[in-house]
Amino acid sequence: MPTAFPPDSVGLVTPQVMHFAEPLALACGRSLADYQLIFETYGQLNAAASNAVLICHALSGHHHAAGYHSLDERKPGWWDSCIGPGKPIDTNKFFVVSLNNLGGCNGSTGPSSLNPATGKPFGADFPVMTVEDWVHSQARLADNLGIGQWAAVIGGSLGGMQALQWTISYPERVRHCLAIASAPKLSAQNIAFNEVARQAILTDPEFHGGHFQEQGVIPKRGLMLARMVGHITYLSDDAMGEKFGRGLKSEKLNYDFHSVEFQVESYLRYQGEEFSGRFDANTYLLMTKALDYFDPAAKHDGDLAKTLAHVTADFCLMSFTTDWRFSPARSREIVDALTAARKNVCYLEIDAPQGHDAFLMPIPRYVQAFDSYMKRIEV
Amino acid sequence: MRADLDIIQEWIPAGSRVLDLGCGNGELLAWLSEHKGVSGYGLEIDPDNIAQCLRKGVNVLEQNLDQGLGNFASASFDVVVMTQSLQALHYPDKVLAEMLRIGKTCIITFPNFAHWRCRWYLCSKGRMPVSDFLPYTWYNTPNIHFCTFADFERLCHAQNAKVMNHLAVDREHRHGWASRIWPNLLGEIGIYRISGPSAVEA
Numbered sequence: 340m341p342t343a344f345p346p347d348s349v350g351l352v353t354p355q356v357m358h359f360a361e362p363l364a365l366a367c368g369r370s371l372a373d374y375q376l377i378f379e380t381y382g383q384l385n386a387a388a389s390n391a392v393l394i395c396h397a398l399s400g401h402h403h404a405a406g407y408h409s410l411d412e413r414k415p416g417w418w419d420s421c422i423g424p425g426k427p428i429d430t431n432k433f434f435v436v437s438l439n440n441l442g443g444c445n446g447s448t449g450p451s452s453l454n455p456a457t458g459k460p461f462g463a464d465f466p467v468m469t470v471e472d473w474v475h476s477q478a479r480l481a482d483n484l485g486i487g488q489w490a491a492v493i494g495g496s497l498g499g500m501q502a503l504q505w506t507i508s509y510p511e512r513v514r515h516c517l518a519i520a521s522a523p524k525l526s527a528q529n530i531a532f533n534e535v536a537r538q539a540i541l542t543d544p545e546f547h548g549g550h551f552q553e554q555g556v557i558p559k560r561g562l563m564l565a566r567m568v569g570h571i572t573y574l575s576d577d578a579m580g581e582k583f584g585r586g587l588k589s590e591k592l593n594y595d596f597h598s599v600e601f602q603v604e605s606y607l608r609y610q611g612e613e614f615s616g617r618f619d620a621n622t623y624l625l626m627t628k629a630l631d632y633f634d635p636a637a638k639h640d641g642d643l644a645k646t647l648a649h650v651t652a653d654f655c656l657m658s659f660t661t662d663w664r665f666s667p668a669r670s671r672e673i674v675d676a677l678t679a680a681r682k683n684v685c686y687l688e689i690d691a692p693q694g695h696d697a698f699l700m701p702i703p704r705y706v707q708a709f710d711s712y713m714k715r716i717e718v
Numbered sequence: 719m720r721a722d723l724d725i726i727q728e729w730i731p732a733g734s735r736v737l738d739l740g741c742g743n744g745e746l747l748a749w750l751s752e753h754k755g756v757s758g759y760g761l762e763i764d765p766d767n768i769a770q771c772l773r774k775g776v777n778v779l780e781q782n783l784d785q786g787l788g789n790f791a792s793a794s795f796d797v798v799v800m801t802q803s804l805q806a807l808h809y810p811d812k813v814l815a816e817m818l819r820i821g822k823t824c825i826i827t828f829p830n831f832a833h834w835r836c837r838w839y840l841c842s843k844g845r846m847p848v849s850d851f852l853p854y855t856w857y858n859t860p861n862i863h864f865c866t867f868a869d870f871e872r873l874c875h876a877q878n879a880k881v882m883n884h885l886a887v888d889r890e891h892r893h894g895w896a897s898r899i900w901p902n903l904l905g906e907i908g909i910y911r912i913s914g915p916s917a918v919e920a
Contacts, residue, residue: 674779678779679791679794683757683777684759684777685771685776685778686778686780687768688780707769708768708769711769711772711773712772714773715772715775
């Protein structure tokens with residue numbers, strides 16, 4: 340057991356919970372009467388409240404982005420490579436806020452929370468959330484923390500979509516937007532993968548129409564399959580080849596269907612197994628829907644440049660060459676719309692073999708560029 | 719600032735929108751932004767140059783000129799600049815056409831392969847010129863499409879582009895009497911300001 344944290348770590352962190360009693364109107368037409376958000380903060384908010392940075396998480400992310408919850412926590416928060424003293428999101432300079440989104444399963448109100456109206460878990464009755472809904476809920480969190488304007492809103496993948504939405508929904512409240520490995524909307528192929536994941540969950544006999552908690556079961560197999568198919572899209576062909584190749588678990592082939600033979604099968608099963616033990620199936624459904632529905636340009640005849648016309652933030656976009664889930668071309672769509680709308684934007688296409696997951700990894704050029712951009716943000 | 723950039727900046731009106739193709743470390747855009755209120759973007763592919771642009775606060779976009787400029791709308795920039803990159807492009811003619819489409823005016827600099835030193839080297843040694851200024855050998859040079867002032871002017875003519883200004887300078891970017899008298903022989907670097915057939919003259 341370690342006795343100290345690394346010097347560039349934010350160290351021991353304790354999540355906080357904030358309750359909101361004012362109803363939140365949602366895109367689906369329903370509203371949440373009462374809800375809570377769990378979040379963590381790193382660094383100190385300055386007197387002018389001008390150094391606040393919001394971290395938005397991706398599909399399976401949560402509020403624990405950096406540091407450790409205890410001395411014996413095996414791994415730090417999910418973006419510890421980029422958040423901490425001296426790191427790109429430098430906690431000596433910035434006050435960092437990282438939350439678990441509404442509909443999540445890590446402490447913010449979501450499908451696994453108790454519905455005050457029934458006294459039972461929401462389950463499938465929890466409203467479908469959109470990226471816009473999340474941004475509105477995050478704005479309320481900012482209000483309560485005394486943050487009128489973010490120095491930067493930052494996210495990767497689905498988190499990048501939230502960062503982009505922030506600049507559209509609250510242009511005066513964001514100075515810089517960093518959207519990494521993101522997209523302005525999903526492609527048909529992206530939606531197709533999400534649909535396979537959803538069908539895996541929905542058709543699991545243990546799903547019980549989304550009310551599995553009341554039955555005391557979880558749709559483990561469905562969630563596992565959903566994660567397995569998702570995980571394939573996070574890695575590049577090269578990364579998988581490099582990691583597993585055609586390597587076998589045992590010496591010889593078994594000529595049957597139930598054995599775990601290839602290393603890649605074993606890895607995917609492990610990932611699925613681990614995930615199904617910690618993630619809520621209804622949250623997974625909800626997150627994939629939020630992804631599918633995200634299309635800010637839809638309100639402007641599909642014209643993203645027009646959508647961004649009133650945006651005032653400066654942008655930094657980064658993509659990774661082997662990311663085929665949100666390929667560089669998807670980031671370039673955002674860049675092109677921003678240049679057409681005459682906004683300040685920087686764009687980097689990082690050569691990296693890791694696929695979509697690269698945004699979570701300490702790739703030198705990526706981390707340096709991230710750092711350079713963050714250094715130019717005045718607080 | 720680099721001497722050629724100092725000459726170029728005089729041809730860029732204050733407050734204009736500039737696209738700098740192959741913007742290097744962002745020196746020109748950073749200077750123009752600070753001193754002339756110019757806005758715009760620099761395209762670059764070298765990671766170190768991009769990192770320097772990021773630090774300077776230049777709007778740098780990682781984009782390869784040889785893969786086209788179709789993502790920029792016609793006449794969307796006042797000035798499109800390209801310094802010392804023409805000869806390194808796979809499709810210099812297509813990039814030039816794109817520059818003329820995107821920019822109301824274009825500023826291009828490139829080394830003159832008809833300069834007397836090149837001619838003398840080729841004439842006397844019978845080999846591709848190598849010098850301090852152009853230090854590469856033929857097989858490893860990034861400069862794959864050398865041309866002369868006369869060649870470039872022909873290409874401009876073929877694309878119905880009008881040469882608005884033209885300076886021939888030496889490698890220190892001085893434009894003395896020699897390069898004025900006989901530019902294609904005595905000028906080492908060409909600095910051209912051109913506009914496309916559809917452009918309204920600035």
